[in-house]
Amino acid sequence: MRPPQNLGPAIETTELAKRYGNQTALAGLTMSVPRGEVFGFLGPNGAGKTTAIKLLVGLIRPSAGQGTLLGEPLGDRETRRRIGYLPELFRYQEWLTAREVLVLHSELAGIPSVMRARESDSALDTVGLVRRADDRVGTYSKGMQQRLGLAVALLGQPELVFLDEPTSALDPVGRHDVREVIRSLKQRGTTVFLNSHLLTEVEQVCDRVAVIDRGRVIAIGALDEVVGSASGVRVRVNGLTTVAEEQLRTHGGFTVEQDWYTFQAVSDEEVPALVANLVRLGGQVHAVERQTGSLESRFLELMEATGHS
Numbered sequence: 001m002r003p004p005q006n007l008g009p010a011i012e013t014t015e016l017a018k019r020y021g022n023q024t025a026l027a028g029l030t031m032s033v034p035r036g037e038v039f040g041f042l043g044p045n046g047a048g049k050t051t052a053i054k055l056l057v058g059l060i061r062p063s064a065g066q067g068t069l070l071g072e073p074l075g076d077r078e079t080r081r082r083i084g085y086l087p088e089l090f091r092y093q094e095w096l097t098a099r100e101v102l103v104l105h106s107e108l109a110g111i112p113s114v115m116r117a118r119e120s121d122s123a124l125d126t127v128g129l130v131r132r133a134d135d136r137v138g139t140y141s142k143g144m145q146q147r148l149g150l151a152v153a154l155l156g157q158p159e160l161v162f163l164d165e166p167t168s169a170l171d172p173v174g175r176h177d178v179r180e181v182i183r184s185l186k187q188r189g190t191t192v193f194l195n196s197h198l199l200t201e202v203e204q205v206c207d208r209v210a211v212i213d214r215g216r217v218i219a220i221g222a223l224d225e226v227v228g229s230a231s232g233v234r235v236r237v238n239g240l241t242t243v244a245e246e247q248l249r250t251h252g253g254f255t256v257e258q259d260w261y262t263f264q265a266v267s268d269e270e271v272p273a274l275v276a277n278l279v280r281l282g283g284q285v286h287a288v289e290r291q292t293g294s295l296e297s298r299f300l301e302l303m304e305a306t307g308h309s
C-alpha cells in the first residue's frame, strides 16, 4: 500500500447537485474530505444530507457537477468495494442471526468465501456484538440493530465509511456506543462521513463539519473554526449611560444583565477595540470573558442568518 501522504482526498466534489423535477434536493456541493478524517455533515431534516450520501456512494446520479471517491469518479463499481455505507433506514431479516446477516452481506459485497467468517467476526467485535452474534435479529433492541447496521458497513474493512444518521434512533447509551465505534475507526485511519441533524453528536466526534441548509453549504471548516466564529464576549462594565449604550450597537447585538454586557458577534481580533470603546464611552471595565460557543448555538445563528425558520 502507498503511504498515506501520497494519497489524495477521500472525497472531493465540485458543484454536485441533484434535482427531482423542479425540487432541488442538493444545490451544488463543493468540498474536500482528507483521508483519515471524521467529517460531519450537518443540517436540519430535508437539508439534503441523505441525497448527498446517495450521490457519493453512487446510488443516484447527479443532475450536475462531479466528484471523486478515493480518487475514482463517483459511481465507479470497483471503488464500491472499498467503501462502507450505513443507510438511514434499514431492516434486516428478523429470522436471521447477526452472524448470518453479516455472512450474507459479505457475500453480497463480493468478499471471498474463505474470508467471510473472519470478516464477520471482526465486524462483530468492532461493534461489540460478539456475545449476541448467534441470536436472531428479531430479538435485538434498536441499539443492537443499529450496531449490526454498523457492522455490515464495516465488512471488508472499508477505507471510507458513510453513516447516515447512525444515532438518531438511539438512547444515550446507544449513542455513546456508536461514538466509540467511530473513534475506533478513526484510530485505524478509516475516513468517516457522518450525516447528522444532532449537533451534539457531531461536536463530540468530528474533526471538520459542513453545515447545510436547503441544499446549500452555509458553513464549512474545522469544528473550532465553525464554532469559534460564533463566540461572543461577556464584559462586566458599569457607568455606561443609555446614550453610550446606543453607540455600542456598532459592535453588533448585545444583551445586558446587571453589569454584564454580552456581545454576540465579536471576534477575538475585535475585543481590544470593543474594550477601548467602552472606556471611551465612560465605562469602567471590570472583566472581559470569551464565551465559547457551542456548535448548537452556531448552528442556530447560521440558520437565522440564512432565513431558516
Ligand SMILES: Nc1ncnc2c1ncn2[C@@H]1O[C@H](COP(=O)(O)OP(=O)(O)O)[C@@H](O)[C@H]1O
Binding pocket: 020, 023, 024, 025, 026, 043, 044, 045, 046, 047, 048, 049, 050, 051, 052
Ligand atoms: N426521491 C426523491 N424525490 C423527490 N424529492 C426528494 C427525493 N429524495 C429527497 N427529496 C427531497 O430533497 C430534499 C432533501 O432530502 P434529503 O436529502 O432526504 O434530506 P435530509 O437527509 O437532510 O433530511 C427534501 O426536500 C426531500 O423532500
Ligand SMILES: [Mg+2]
Binding pocket: 049, 050, 051, 088, 164, 165
Ligand atoms: Mg436524511
